[in-house]
Every structure is written in C-alpha cells, then in structure tokens.
Amino acid sequence: MKINLTVTRPVLRLVVVSVLAIGVFVALTAYTPWKKNTGIDVAKDLTNYSMPWTNNSPFYPSEWKIEGDKLIDWRGVPSATFCAECHEKEYKEWASSIHAITGPDVLYENTITKNELGSKYGGELTTEKVRWCDGCHEPLAILAGEGTPLPVVGPNEALEEGASCVICHTAIESRPLIGNGALTLKFNEMHRFLDPALIMAAPKEHAKAMQAKSHNPLMGKSELCGACHTEIRPTRVNGSFPIHLQETFDEWRLSDYAEEGVQCQHCHMNPDPGEYVAALKRGEKPKRVVSHRFVGNNYVLTMAEQLGNKIAELRGGWVPGTNKFISKEEWLEDLKKQHGLIIKLLKSAADIRIKPKSANNDEAKIEVVVTNSGAGHYLPTGPLDQRHMWIEVIVKDAQGKMIYNNGWFDEKKGVIDPKAALYIKHLYQDDGKIDPRHILFDIKSVDYARHPIRPKESDFVPYTIPLPKGVKGPLKVEAKLWYRLALQDLLENTAEYQDPALSFDILKFIVPRVLMVETSTDLELHMKTASLKGMK
Numbered sequence: 001m002k003i004n005l006t007v008t009r010p011v012l013r014l015v016v017v018s019v020l021a022i023g024v025f026v027a028l029t030a031y032t033p034w035k036k037n038t039g040i041d042v043a044k045d046l047t048n049y050s051m052p053w054t055n056n057s058p059f060y061p062s063e064w065k066i067e068g069d070k071l072i073d074w075r076g077v078p079s080a081t082f083c084a085e086c087h088e089k090e091y092k093e094w095a096s097s098i099h100a101i102t103g104p105d106v107l108y109e110n111t112i113t114k115n116e117l118g119s120k121y122g123g124e125l126t127t128e129k130v131r132w133c134d135g136c137h138e139p140l141a142i143l144a145g146e147g148t149p150l151p152v153v154g155p156n157e158a159l160e161e162g163a164s165c166v167i168c169h170t171a172i173e174s175r176p177l178i179g180n181g182a183l184t185l186k187f188n189e190m191h192r193f194l195d196p197a198l199i200m201a202a203p204k205e206h207a208k209a210m211q212a213k214s215h216n217p218l219m220g221k222s223e224l225c226g227a228c229h230t231e232i233r234p235t236r237v238n239g240s241f242p243i244h245l246q247e248t249f250d251e252w253r254l255s256d257y258a259e260e261g262v263q264c265q266h267c268h269m270n271p272d273p274g275e276y277v278a279a280l281k282r283g284e285k286p287k288r289v290v291s292h293r294f295v296g297n298n299y300v301l302t303m304a305e306q307l308g309n310k311i312a313e314l315r316g317g318w319v320p321g322t323n324k325f326i327s328k329e330e331w332l333e334d335l336k337k338q339h340g341l342i343i344k345l346l347k348s349a350a351d352i353r354i355k356p357k358s359a360n361n362d363e364a365k366i367e368v369v370v371t372n373s374g375a376g377h378y379l380p381t382g383p384l385d386q387r388h389m390w391i392e393v394i395v396k397d398a399q400g401k402m403i404y405n406n407g408w409f410d411e412k413k414g415v416i417d418p419k420a421a422l423y424i425k426h427l428y429q430d431d432g433k434i435d436p437r438h439i440l441f442d443i444k445s446v447d448y449a450r451h452p453i454r455p456k457e458s459d460f461v462p463y464t465i466p467l468p469k470g471v472k473g474p475l476k477v478e479a480k481l482w483y484r485l486a487l488q489d490l491l492e493n494t495a496e497y498q499d500p501a502l503s504f505d506i507l508k509f510i511v512p513r514v515l516m517v518e519t520s521t522d523l524e525l526h527m528k529t530a531s532l533k534g535m536k
Contacts (some may be wrong), residue, residue, distance in 0.1 A: 039070030039188035040145065046071065050128055050148045053236050059142055061128075061234045062135020063175065063182035063227075066143065072187050074144035079158035081321040083165045086199070092326055093292040094165070095319045096338040098301060102162030103138035104316025105301060106502070107486070110494040111438050112137075118496070119441040120430070121238040129237050129441065135181035136228035139167050143187070157320055163228070169210045171218060176226025176249045180234070183227045222252055225264040231383065238441055245425075245440065248381045255455040257376035267345075267376065268294055274344030277374040281348075297380075297387065299342045299514060300485050304335035311335060313502050346514050349374040350453075352391075352481050354521045357462075359475075364465045364523055368393060368421075368479045371458040378452035384425035385446075386438060386486040389516070391421040393463055394478040397471050404465050407482070414488035414510040421461045422449045436489035473525030480518040486511050 042049045042058050049071075054060050058071055066072065080100070084091035094100050102108070112133055116126045123129075131147040138146070141159045145151065158164060166187065175182035199206045208215050218224050226249025233243040252258055262280065270276040271291040279286045304311045311332070312318050319331055326334075351373045357365040368391055372379040380387045392407030407420035416422065427435045427443045435443060453459045467475075494506045 038073070039066065039068055040073055041070055046145060046152065048148075048150045048152070049145060050125075050150075052125055052128055058145070059131060059135060059181070061132040061180065061236050062142060063178050063180045064135055064139065064143060065173075065182075065184040066188060067184070067186055068188065070188060071145045072140070072143045074153045074156050074159060077140055077144065077156055077158040078166055079156075079320060080161055080164045081157065081325065084321055084325045085196075087165075088325055090165075090292045091321065092330075092334065094294075095321065095326060095331060096302065096334040097292065097294040098296055098298045099163040099294045100161065100319060101301065101315045102136065103134070103141065104160065104162065106314055106316055106494055106498055107301075107490065108137055109316065110497040111490065113497040114437060114493045115439055115441045119439050121441045126441075132180060132234065132237055133440075136231075137162065139163060139181060142181075143185075161320060165210075168219070168224065171211070171224060171227075172216070174218060174221075174223040174227045176223045176230055176253075179227065179230025179232050179246075179249070181228055182230075183224075220263060220265055222249060222258070222264040225249065225268075226252075229264075229382075233440055233443070239444070243443060243446060245385070245446070246381075246383050248377045251377035251381060251455070255376055257455060262376060264376070265290075268296060270295075272341060272344070274341065274348040277345065277348040281374055293338060293341065295338065295341045295345055297342060297346060297382065297483075298485060299339055299346070300511060302335045302339035302342060303512075304332040305339065308332075310502075310504055313504075343514060346483055346516055349379055350481055350517050352479055352517045352519050354477055354479050354519060356477075356521065356523055359523050359525055361467065361471070361525060363467055364395070364475065364477075364525075366393075366463050366465065366477060366523075368461045368463065369458050370453060370461070370481055372453040372455055376455055378454060380423055380452055380483065383438070384423075384448075384452065385427045385435070386490060387484075388422060388424040388487070389452075389481065389483050390416060390423065391461055392417075392478075392480040392482060393465075394480075395465055396476045396478075398473055398475070400476075403468055403471060403475075406463065407480070409482065409513055411510060416484075423452050424449045436487045437493055438490060467525075471525065473523060475523040475525060476520060477523060478518065478520045481516045483514045483516050484511060 040046055042051065049058060051058055057065065057069065080091055080094060112130060115133070116122055116130050127147060127149050131142050134142050134147055140161065141153070144159055145153050146159070153159065170185045170187045171183045172186050173184035211219055229246065229248040230250065231246035233239065233245060235242060252264065266288060267273045267276050269290050269292070271289055271293070273295045276286055301311070301315055307314070318328060319326065322328055322331065349372065351371045353369050355367040355369060357367060359365070370391065375381070380389045390407055393404070394402060395404035396402050406417060408417045426447050426449055428445045428447070429435050429442050430444050488511055491506050491509065491511070498506070
C-alpha cells in the first residue's frame, strides 16, 4: 500500500510552531545554567562583604537597587559582545561611545586611584567609598560585589566594560534627583530570556524582557539618564552636608525643553545630535531616530585622527569584540566619526554677539553676550570642576596689529588667561586651595568662577579695553567662545598611578580646546566720541 506523505504549508507551520512552543516550555522549566543567575544573598553567601553604613543596600554609597537587594551573580552577566551576536549595529555604535569606557578609561581609573590611595579623607573605608564613583562608571562590577576589601568576584568580560547594554535595558525605576546610580534593575529576573535557544524561539519575549522603549517608557525618558547624570557626594564619604557636583538632570527638568517633551535621548541618541539641535533652533520638531552612539562632550577620548593607536591606551585598551565584530581599523575610523559628531554638537550649543557700548581715544567698552541657544541643560554641564568654557576677546587696530587679548590660551602649557571670563566650578580643600585634580573625597566647599548659563538664557560680560596712544581705527573686535574637557592638572593622576605606564608621556599631552562659536564687529574711533558700525 502506498502512503501519501505530502504536507501542506499550513500543516507544516502548525508543526513548526508546536515544536517551538514545546521547546520554549521545556527550556523555561528545565534549562538550568541561566537559572543560576538569581542573585547572591550577601548575608548568606558572601559574609565577608563589607557593608559599614547600611544593611539595606550592598551598593551604598552608590544608590543602585536590585529586586531583592541581592548582588548579581558575576558568572552569568552578559557582556556587550554577547548582545552583539544579534545586535551588531547597536554594538558598533556603542563601541565608539564614552559609555563603553566609563570604567576602563585610564584618566578615570587613575583619578579614582588618587581618591582611594592619595586623598586625605579616604580613610579605612576608602575602598567602600569608591562605590560612590564606580556605581556609575563601573556599574556591573559594583553590582557583582567589587568595591569591598576582600573581593571574591572572578574575571568576566562584562564587568570590565563601562555602561553596557544590560544596565539600561533592565532598569525599571529611576530616582534621578537622588542620583549616584539611583536605578532599580530587574537584573536577576532576566536570566530566562538570555539563552540563545530561547531568544530564537521567542524573540518577542526577549524584546519585552530587554525593554525597548515600546515595552518600558522609562527607556525614552530623561529620568533614566538622570540616575547617573546627577552626582552628589554623600556625608558618608566626607563632610557634614551633601555636596552637589553634577546636576545635569535637574538643569533639564527646570528648562523649557522638559515642558516641551524634548528628552535627553532625543538629542544624545540621535545619529547626528548637532543637526537635531540645529533643527530645534529653527523651530522644527525632527522625527526621533535612535542611535547607541550616545554622543556627548568627550572629544578627547575619540581623538583617533590625532592620536592613532594611542587612543586605545587612553580608553583602557581595544574595545571588547575587536577582530570578531569590529576590526581595529574599523573602530579607529568610527572613533573619528564620533569625534566629528561631538565637535558638531558642541558648536551647535551656543551663540555669541558683541554689543558696542562706547569708544574714545583712551578706551572702548563692549559687552559680549553668550546665549545657551542649543543645550537642554546648563552650558557647560557635567563635572564642572573639569568641564569648562571661557570667552576670548581680541582687538586689532586698522593695520591688523593685536592691541588687546583677554582669554588667551597657552598651547604649550595648557594654561588659560587667569583674567578670562571662565565658566567653571572651583572645588576647595581644607586649606582653601582649589583642587584641580578631581579629588572629590577631600572637597570642603564649592564655588563658581562664573555660573554656567541656563537653557535659552544669556550671560552678559562687560569689557573695558584700554587703547594705546595714537591708535588708528577702525578697530576690529573678535569674540570667541572656547570649550575644554578637562584641566591640565587632571593628567597628573595618570602620570602618578598608571601601571603599566603608557607608551607616551601623558604630561606632554595638552588637553586641546574646541572653538564653539565666534563673531566680530568694527569700531570706528574719534577723538572724543565714536560712531559704532553694526555688528556682524
């Protein structure tokens, strides 16, 4: 007897779906390796873990929370390269970002070492105090139990990364005004959705578990970013009152951008943030497009064009996944692109103009107006003892000879004119001296040299310009707004603590400045009064 074994398409689909469904059920109920990542109970499983201040959080003085208040199991933490197996595009975007190196970056690492080993107030709990810093810079390491005098965390590629995929994609709650990493993660419940077989069998469940914006609105809100972009030194680290060191989220929260619904992600996760900001300034509302480049302000650690392979040293090594998902050459080229996007964003943030006031044969008076026209937060923002901005005013006579320069910059020493209008926050130590090396454990008080500019507001800076005898007009007045990522002194931390030493002398590297915006105008001079030409 001949049997017909022909199978129709609908029947075949039914068979495949049934098999997959059975596979998913078996995997969810019987698969064991990923089930081990259910968290580590400090009281029961890690009795030597140091918790000197509170029994409620093993991560304090960072503000992370994990459901159940358990440490994550370091043996089952997925790295960005694990995610790259399916999400190669997103991985490559992340690989050139600063999020990828918030921990490995040697400038950060050695500054933390300075705080831990070279500060006055590190004290016997200095290792635990570092959790305050590493909570945002090396979150997976802190969540797994590093930051304790007797660590028992084994090697894991994921723990050596910066702010990687699973940090944001497992967040379910944010407390951005508290800051210091104030996110709650459902990390220890995600293990069921990481097995490759399960992902293939039930991709929608995996997408739901890993929280795209459509599944968790927090993913598209500034509150997510604010958890780390708010930095407040707790009294447990030092002092009798908290010191607010970074308030980027609160700056945005009180701005027009928050009222208009423009979130951090709209600009900083756009493929071309500078163009997005330019469109906002034109009154347009561009379509939201997502990139994982996280373009910000750190142009130094993307200087592949200028530093070549040395950029890998500054970033703490070649990116994980090198020569598997991305070649060294491709990564360096992508860093150059990232650098260009950062510079473009910085140039989109402000406008500047010159308002002539008066002029005679002895002196000229002008006002330089700097407007924060493009940033949804203060300008500058971030850790403002390092991030800084200043105005340079240059005056030339009719023959083009410079007769006045306020705000000059010494390219050989990395020094700014001490008389410049400088937007920076000074941190003071016990002896009243300014700390230029970001030793946050030792800070006693803070003060602004000049307060940063609020979103869509302007700062008016007056200048009285003495004129040499016999000067001939018209005078050409130039005003420039400069930005710089860090003070030269910060590099001393790396020179002091880096081991093994870099292949180049870090102290000979001058932190470069970026010209954000410039303008000029002409001044006509007369013996007693001056007619002023229109501004350019």
